Amino acid sequence: MTIQGFFGLLAPAGTPLETVARLNAAMRAALASEPVARTFGNLGFTTVYSTPEQMAARIAEGRATYDRIVKARQIRVD
Missing domain, CATH: 1.20.5 (Single alpha-helices involved in coiled-coils or other helix-helix interfaces)
Structure with missing residues (x-):
């Protein structure tokens, strides 16, 4: 069995869907940016x-x- 850790952005249950969508879009953009990917990569993580x-x-x-x-x-x- 292999266990992998992960990080995620979570919101409380009942958060309005439009808020979830906005947060998700912002996270997607951040993860696609080269500086964020490089920073995580330097820490040994893959985005x-x-x-x-x-x-x-x-x-x-x-x-x-x-x-x-x-x-x-x-x-x-x-």
Whole structure:
């Protein structure tokens, strides 16, 4: 199993769709800019744009993966 970390821009549940769209467009433009890509690259990161729907799916997938790990290993938080 390979686990990859990621960073994302998140907003509270119920944020108006037009606000989400504006934030998403700004993030897409920033990630496409050479200075941002270079800065992240210097830190060892690769910039990848995703839609809000793709980010939600990635979070859900990660949650399901960690749920399986926690159950399989019988991990408990005290």
